[in-house]
Amino acid sequence: MYSSKLQAQLGKLGIDIGDRIKVLTQSGDFEGLLMPRPHYGDPDILVIKLSTGYNVGVRASSFELIEKAPPRKKRELPDESPGKDGHISILGCGGTIASRIEYTTGAVYPSISASELKLSFPALKRWQIHSKQIFSLFSEDMNATHWKMLAEALEGEIAGGASGIVVMHGTDTMTYTSAAISFMIQNTPVPIVFVGAQRSSDRPSSENEMNILNSAFTASKDLAEVAVCMHASTNDDFCYVHRGTRVRKMHTSRRDAFHSIDSNPLAAVDYRSDMFNTLSPYRKRGESGDMKVSKTVNDNVALVYVHPNIKPSLISKLSDYDGVVLIGTGLGHVPTNAFGDKTVRSIYEPVKGLIESGIPVVMSSQCINGRICMRVYTNGRLLMDAGVIGDDADWTPETAYAKLCYALGQTKDMKKVQEIMMTNITGEISPRSATQIV
Amino acid sequence: MYSSKLQAQLGKLGIDIGDRIKVLTQSGDFEGLLMPRPHYGDPDILVIKLSTGYNVGVRASSFELIEKAPPRKKRELPDESPGKDGHISILGCGGTIASRIEYTTGAVYPSISASELKLSFPALKRWQIHSKQIFSLFSEDMNATHWKMLAEALEGEIAGGASGIVVMHGTDTMTYTSAAISFMIQNTPVPIVFVGAQRSSDRPSSENEMNILNSAFTASKDLAEVAVCMHASTNDDFCYVHRGTRVRKMHTSRRDAFHSIDSNPLAAVDYRSDMFNTLSPYRKRGESGDMKVSKTVNDNVALVYVHPNIKPSLISKLSDYDGVVLIGTGLGHVPTNAFGDKTVRSIYEPVKGLIESGIPVVMSSQCINGRICMRVYTNGRLLMDAGVIGDDADWTPETAYAKLCYALGQTKDMKKVQEIMMTNITGEISPRSATQIV
Numbered sequence: 001m002y003s004s005k006l007q008a009q010l011g012k013l014g015i016d017i018g019d020r021i022k023v024l025t026q027s028g029d030f031e032g033l034l035m036p037r038p039h040y041g042d043p044d045i046l047v048i049k050l051s052t053g054y055n056v057g058v059r060a061s062s063f064e065l066i067e068k069a070p071p072r073k074k075r076e077l078p079d080e081s082p083g084k085d086g087h088i089s090i091l092g093c094g095g096t097i098a099s100r101i102e103y104t105t106g107a108v109y110p111s112i113s114a115s116e117l118k119l120s121f122p123a124l125k126r127w128q129i130h131s132k133q134i135f136s137l138f139s140e141d142m143n144a145t146h147w148k149m150l151a152e153a154l155e156g157e158i159a160g161g162a163s164g165i166v167v168m169h170g171t172d173t174m175t176y177t178s179a180a181i182s183f184m185i186q187n188t189p190v191p192i193v194f195v196g197a198q199r200s201s202d203r204p205s206s207e208n209e210m211n212i213l214n215s216a217f218t219a220s221k222d223l224a225e226v227a228v229c230m231h232a233s234t235n236d237d238f239c240y241v242h243r244g245t246r247v248r249k250m251h252t253s254r255r256d257a258f259h260s261i262d263s264n265p266l267a268a269v270d271y272r273s274d275m276f277n278t279l280s281p282y283r284k285r286g287e288s289g290d291m292k293v294s295k296t297v298n299d300n301v302a303l304v305y306v307h308p309n310i311k312p313s314l315i316s317k318l319s320d321y322d323g324v325v326l327i328g329t330g331l332g333h334v335p336t337n338a339f340g341d342k343t344v345r346s347i348y349e350p351v352k353g354l355i356e357s358g359i360p361v362v363m364s365s366q367c368i369n370g371r372i373c374m375r376v377y378t379n380g381r382l383l384m385d386a387g388v389i390g391d392d393a394d395w396t397p398e399t400a401y402a403k404l405c406y407a408l409g410q411t412k413d414m415k416k417v418q419e420i421m422m423t424n425i426t427g428e429i430s431p432r433s434a435t436q437i438v
Numbered sequence: 439m440y441s442s443k444l445q446a447q448l449g450k451l452g453i454d455i456g457d458r459i460k461v462l463t464q465s466g467d468f469e470g471l472l473m474p475r476p477h478y479g480d481p482d483i484l485v486i487k488l489s490t491g492y493n494v495g496v497r498a499s500s501f502e503l504i505e506k507a508p509p510r511k512k513r514e515l516p517d518e519s520p521g522k523d524g525h526i527s528i529l530g531c532g533g534t535i536a537s538r539i540e541y542t543t544g545a546v547y548p549s550i551s552a553s554e555l556k557l558s559f560p561a562l563k564r565w566q567i568h569s570k571q572i573f574s575l576f577s578e579d580m581n582a583t584h585w586k587m588l589a590e591a592l593e594g595e596i597a598g599g600a601s602g603i604v605v606m607h608g609t610d611t612m613t614y615t616s617a618a619i620s621f622m623i624q625n626t627p628v629p630i631v632f633v634g635a636q637r638s639s640d641r642p643s644s645e646n647e648m649n650i651l652n653s654a655f656t657a658s659k660d661l662a663e664v665a666v667c668m669h670a671s672t673n674d675d676f677c678y679v680h681r682g683t684r685v686r687k688m689h690t691s692r693r694d695a696f697h698s699i700d701s702n703p704l705a706a707v708d709y710r711s712d713m714f715n716t717l718s719p720y721r722k723r724g725e726s727g728d729m730k731v732s733k734t735v736n737d738n739v740a741l742v743y744v745h746p747n748i749k750p751s752l753i754s755k756l757s758d759y760d761g762v763v764l765i766g767t768g769l770g771h772v773p774t775n776a777f778g779d780k781t782v783r784s785i786y787e788p789v790k791g792l793i794e795s796g797i798p799v800v801m802s803s804q805c806i807n808g809r810i811c812m813r814v815y816t817n818g819r820l821l822m823d824a825g826v827i828g829d830d831a832d833w834t835p836e837t838a839y840a841k842l843c844y845a846l847g848q849t850k851d852m853k854k855v856q857e858i859m860m861t862n863i864t865g866e867i868s869p870r871s872a873t874q875i876v
Contacts, residue, residue: 141775141776141779176745249768249805308581331690339575368806372690
């Protein structure tokens with residue numbers, strides 16, 4: 001809410017939030033949409049969204065004139081039969097893509113109703129859109145509780161006959177969630193496509209529109225997998241569709257931040273030109289395998305970065321966890337002091353101790369790319385002997401983490417956990433190629 | 439040692455380890471160098487290094503004939519004046535590059551004496567080589583004790599008049615060490631060039647030779663920085679020289695695993711064609727700034743990966759550390775629950791608690807690439823308000839970690855730590871470009 005003085009002034013002129021207004025000031029004239037007051041904003045500064053996409057703040061005391069402006073001509077909708085391309089469910093989880101004025105103050109206003117979505121993105125008219133807000137969070141605030149809520153909602157949409165599902169999600173932890181859902185909903189009969197935005201929708205560079213349209217487009221295709229659809233380049237020319245277990249956010253801010261790891265994306269897509277170019281084989285609608293839904297995941301799992309100076313006590317203090325994923329160095333190493341050097345501080349004993357007490361320990365690598373291979377060096381062989389899981393896997397740390405949460409949701413039997421972990425469920429472990437990697 | 443029976447047999451024939459031998463067996467004849475028994479090897483299996491570079495194991499009971507073979511013709515040395523290109527110190531820290539038969543058993547035999555190096559790599563003859571073994575470890579076993587030993591040795595070599603220094607180092611934690619040394623030895627008057635190998639030298643694909651020659655070549659150039667010299671591609675055609683604070687191992691096994699992050703490499707180099715192509719500006723020999731050596735670093739620093747389900751107790755248990763580096767999500771986030779959702783498990787309070795108790799907390803990002811920017815979203819702003827250090831830095835998690843160890847070696851005053859951390863010392867924080875990133 002703006003200040004009561006400003007509210008009164010706006011009320012007298014019949015101006016509501018969202019109306020197009022014109023303000024004359026000594027520093028210039030501004031025309032644009034009146035935005036709500038940002039969460040931490042000054043109540044005496046009006047925020048106006050200009051046609052450039054930028055917001056401007058105008059202090060009430062500097063107005064010379066304020067008036068309601070005529071609405072701009074409506075955008076021509078493409079001449080297509082509404083709903084001709086099937087029906088798509090859009091589930092909202094929050095994040096930048098769902099925000100209307102995520103400005104530097106941090107205020108988020110998710111707008112996700114079907115009518116609002118269609119208003120914002122007229123090209124969605126090609127599909128019958130059903131939308132539902134599951135929750136609205138910054139994705140870094142999400143945890144296994146939200147994975148479960150989302151899995152439930154997805155199951156519901158599939159049961160309700162959705163021919164494809166788009167999940168609007170914050171980008172920070174999107175690939176943890178896409179990996180978790182890949183294990184929780186196996187053999188999905190319809191596309192489940194995660195989408196986000198790196199820039200909020202009030203920035204000129206926001207890629208919301210292309211991402212959301214391309215994700216709906218992908219959700220109407222024959223892909224029966226959990227996937228992530230995001231900008232492929234910094235031009236707004238196309239998106240990549242990545243496998244949900246094989247993708248990672250690799251830049252803090254670029255629009256093309258999402259990359260397939262140790263694999264090609266599944267497809268390059270552009271709804272405008274009906275482009276859906278397959279880049280890797282994927283599971284298709286109607287392929288064999290019944291859908292298997294598991295909404296039990298174990299959230300008592302630690303993800304630990306191995307580094308020089310790491311203390312044995314850091315590991316031994318994990319004894320109250322049900323599982324641990326290590327992000328080791330190189331091929332999957334930790335300090336083990338295989339050669340008994342007195343200057344080395346090893347964590348081999350506490351790692352072994354965790355495993356002996358029944359806590360599975362899984363290896364991944366901070367190199368991000370490449371396969372875990374603990375057989376090459378003595379340090380690694382010691383870890384394998386101790387029972388560390390993951391030799392030969394080429395998963396990302398995030399996918400290894402989500403998979404262990406899933407596995408420990410199914411069983412606490414160490415042997416069964418190991419079996420689940422080392423079985424390729426949904427493309428997260430790729431077969432070793434003929435070429436030796438070491 | 440091989441079995442006493444085998445030893446006796448070899449002794450009678452006058453065969454020593456390293457001799458060229460010929461063995462006839464029913465499965466074929468093998469000629470090559472007799473290798474020492476691998477650490478965990480069967481004492482009755484002779485290991486022979488074939489001319490292909492591969493090792494073969496031959497069981498004593500299967501010999502039909504064993505004899506000493508004539509030595510192969512010596513490799514022609516390039517016709518150059520020995521030592522004409524200055525004098526280079528080569529310091530050994532262990533790792534794959536220093537191993538002679540690092541085979542699947544894990545046995546490592548570092549060979550680092552000057553004469554051995556010159557024998558292995560005749561092109562080194564261009565320089566006067568002085569070599570010294572500092573220690574010999576798998577690099578994942580290294581810690582701040584080894585950083586100090588290395589800094590001391592480097593200081594000694596510089597004082598002793600080395601015109602350039604090569605550091606042979608394991609690849610797993612090489613970039614932690616190169617970052618640490620970048621802070622511990624500032625304004626080095628001569629090149630300090632780290633080098634390693636992704637494949638051990640008994641593999642045909644070992645890149646030891648090209649890496650070590652290119653690192654010596656780089657050490658004789660005008661670069662007065664701490665750098666890393668490693669394969670640029672999977673062809674043996676050239677190496678990249680990376681800034682020591684700006685490089686990361688990005689693949690578990692590929693030869694071209696090392697990449698400059700958020701920057702170009704400093705140079706592309708090939709000793710065979712005298713190529714030294716500058717790709718980024720670098721500090722040159724003779725540039726202003728006296729060398730500043732600090733051998734005190736604080737190793738009581740944790741490096742913590744932020745992830746969904748992370749428990750507040752994981753953070754609060756860090757109260758016995760002197761500093762913490764977080765590897766946050768996206769622009770530098772952790773679960774803070776800025777909007778008070780009851781399903782969110784926040785770590786904001788324990789992070790704030792650490793800072794209030796005088797423990798500096800520094801932010802980096804698991805995206806690896808891109809700048810930390812905590813000003814954009816409410817979650818990030820909360821962290822900044824709590825005093826988390828790192829807004830606007832574009833450092834890697836490893837460089838942030840090494841820098842905090844260094845800073846806490848200089849002072850425990852929180853304000854001074856913050857000042858050191860946010861001052862660009864050696865290219866680890868690059869100036870923000872004109873283009874806004876959010």
